Amino acid sequence: MSTQEFDADLIVIGSGVMGGIIASRVAKAGKSVIILEAGPRVKRADIVETYRNAPVKLSLANMKAQGSGSPFPNPPHIPSTYGKYLVQTGPVSYPTKYLRVVGGTTWHFGSALWRMIPNDFKLKTLYGRGRDWPIGYDELEPYYCEAEAELGVTGVDGQDESGHGGQAWPPRSKPFPMKGLNVPYFMQRMDEMLRPGGYNPVMEPHGRASRPYGNRPVCGGNNNCNPVCPIGAKYDGSQHIDLAERAGAKLLENAVVYKIEHGSDNKITAVNYKSPDGTSHRLTARHFVLAAYAIEGPKLLLMSTSEKFPNGIANSSDQVGRNLMGHTGISMNVMTNEDVWPGQGPTELLVYLNYRDGEFRKDIPSYKTKFRNTVTSAQTASDLLAKGVLGSQLDSEIRRISARSLNIAVDFETEAQPQNRITPSKTKTDAIGLPVPEIYYSVNDYWNAGRDFAVKDLQKMAGLINADVLKVDTKHQDRQHIMGTTIMGDDPKDSVVDRDCRTHDHPNLFIAGTGVMPSSSCMNPTLTGAALSVRIADQLLKEI
Template identity: 85%
Template sequence: MSSSQEFDADLIVIGSGVMGGLIASRLAKAGKSVIIMEAGPRVRRADIVETFRNAPVKLSLANMKAQGAGSPFPNPPHIPSTYGDYLKQVGPVPYPTKYLRVVGGTTWHFGSALWRMIPNDFKLRTLYGRGRDWPLGYDELEPYYCEAEAELGVSGIDGQDESGHGGAAWPPRSKPFPMKGLNEPYFMKRAAELLAPGGYNPVIEPHGRATRPYGNRPVCGGNNNCNPVCPIGAKYDGSMHIDEAERHGAKLYDNAVVYRIEAGDDGKIRRIHYKKPDGTSHQLTARHFVLAAYAIEGPKLLLMSTSEKYPNGIANSSDQVGRNLMGHTGISMNVMMNEDVWPGQGPTELLVYLNYRDGPFRKDIPSYKTKFRNTVPTSQIAASLLAKGVLGSRLDAEIRRQSARSLNVAVDLETEALPQNRIVPSKTHKDGIGLPVPEIYYSVNGYWNAGRDFAVKDLTRMAGLLNADILKMDTNHQDRQHIMGTTIMGDDPKDSVVDRDCRTHDHPNLFIAGTGVMPSGSCMNPTLTGAALSVRIAETLLKEI
């Protein structure tokens, strides 16, 4: 392991999620001295599973979501849960995203859909006059997609056309998936059969679930509670790379909230300052730094790090830090089938339709993904029936009937990078150790509205093909918990935060890892793209340290 009396480490990584873990493990395995900073505590899978199992049943939709994705995880004062009022909303459209501040990060409770973007997603402005272009293209990122898929253990179907058009394999791949795809449950096969006459081509999602023993991960058992936690560890989560980094000598500082990044007069980052839960302040130095604290906590930290030389914060000469917040703001439809299809077997997501993933229409409406959620809202069904006075054997029969026939179909719409959509440190609200909480302004434009209106008609057509009754069409700006933007990538230091290598324009030894650097988000889950960029950052760092 390399060492230096001048610095505490060769590299400090702020954030222990999938992005930080990938970089830390690669550098540690190469013999570099690495320190990983995590605001929250280390958690044990057995404890989270037990807490989830023992949680009281919540009957309202809001509480169901909180129980299902947030309540099993710790909520100490120094890392307030995003399931409460931690995120301050000041915009016309709420952005109630949910992320975890624990060792391993938000991948503990993510659905684990791991998609590549397609070539046209990297040049939206050039092709469609929308959003921003990337400074790099799909071909340049493709080898890193392969490496990221191997690191995360992705299962998928080789030769599948992920454009949704039912043609040849797309996008281009230089290597097959590390594992074969998951088995499709009956309801997905039946839905695909009914939708085929309408020209809808089924696509099976690539996933971070093991379909064969993979490293220390067992085969997915289809438990159907991947959110909030995979009980057996078949699904990838970021703690796996943190464990690997530690085995190779990396040091983890958990319950350590970084609140200031300090730069010297030459622009290089010198040290970071962090607080422990008791409020005491400490500092560490390194040769290089990676900010991997996700796309809300990351820009908040940069904006908090003001000084006489950097009055607007670190990496912010462009005034773009915190701006261009994106997400997959969506809509959904609840339907009742006229036959039993029995959802709820296997992973929570698998069957999607991508007929409107790409094409000339993107000049007028955003691309979108349509997904069939493989979940059963049994407690909501029971609560509704009880409220109507249904009891006894009739209650039991009706719960069974509705559970077998209820489906939720959701649309994830692409959003553009808009500078007014931003996150800043709150000037009025602080957390338990006196640090500002994130304040979020979010909105959608006419482009998104046009996509919503188009998708409502599309969903209605799908319901007809399914011979299903529409129970509810919810168009109320649903958040998909896919945080993108806020530290975007570009060639011009005047309108971007990092360059094509994810190095900040202002500070040569500070890199930003994660989905916050994405100039556009497509309509697909962004985690794999962030992971590919992180593998690329690690490669750059290994050349420089």
């Protein structure tokens, strides 16, 4: 086909951070780009106002906006994941919450932007667990730097992110784009009490501006980063979509892609999408990027069957949808015996990483322990009122609980297991007739061993900070970190994409996002997905 016979040089399915990075870079190079987003464009002012008026805000259980507290739209053609959209079939629930709007899930993410460390890429070789990556840290490091600049990461240079208080780790060729924010009193006081026990604090790298950065103002410390930054100081994917559009990319919102077509040479030729009214449309391109998140992405691939690919696009290995991972966690609520006042500044976390890496990973998963910098005053007041507490006693109790109540959470690394998977439901469809995602998820004895070990570790920490343990919740908490389902590997027989994130089966189809990760580490995956997306963009520009 000639250039004129294509609708675009590149079609990107999904407008989150991964799709936005790729679309903006390719569009800036003068190539024609179409971005397809299943959901609508949203305005920050509208989301903030909806959240301000929501009857439910924060839950002590997981500090996430719940149910009616989610201020993002819920139109029939893209049902909200806060409802019953995701069908759970496994022994462990995987109730993840992602957004189908222009800009994607980074609108409501906590903004943690961590690098993986070198040993995370060699899990099987070093510790006999999970899978190795076909690429290593050294190969990805320059792309980590570019991704940090793209997202505007704030962090502490020279910090040992292994948690051992030694030399800077992991290796970096460039400093963070922005210096860290001021450390609040709560975190300073935790450090004073925990350091004698061998716990060295690590300040979380994140996507909030500590100086004016692009169009973003300095973080005002509003402390409701989830579900929405009210002033736009925190990065979200809509910012890259804006850049892409200014460079000439075309965005089609409310365009739900439901089928991918291929030619006789196995190259992808077109995508089909539905509008909210159910009408179908078709677009062609030279190259395609699937950046629709690690649940919607594999669902689309599995729905796109043909005579030549009866099991779906990119699925000759039968690995599409499989190897779903997440940071399934536990938590502990405590009440300190002094005022420590969490909640000052943004929801940036104080993190301890004593068990991020080491020989112990042969027996238990690596894990991250985080002190949440949040206060649930509204929930506290509601609970006290339900108990009949009124007047000056109500005021006193709200102050006491707000000043002393802490939630300490653990995020565990999980292994890629083929039985943990996403499939299109055979019995349930959405408003435009498309199957909803069906999820089977479980944990193994490796995770159970980590849970038992970490419970004792949490209790030790509670003793060091002189706190009374109110509750330990070990019921498989979901951390909203979706990984796996289209994993990377050198062997087309047991992976979906190659080291360049190109599908083994289709030379002009790339998959962007955390779904390609063969292992999870114990750290938030967004920055790693972004680094891989920068790498995909570079490869595309060599080929288009």
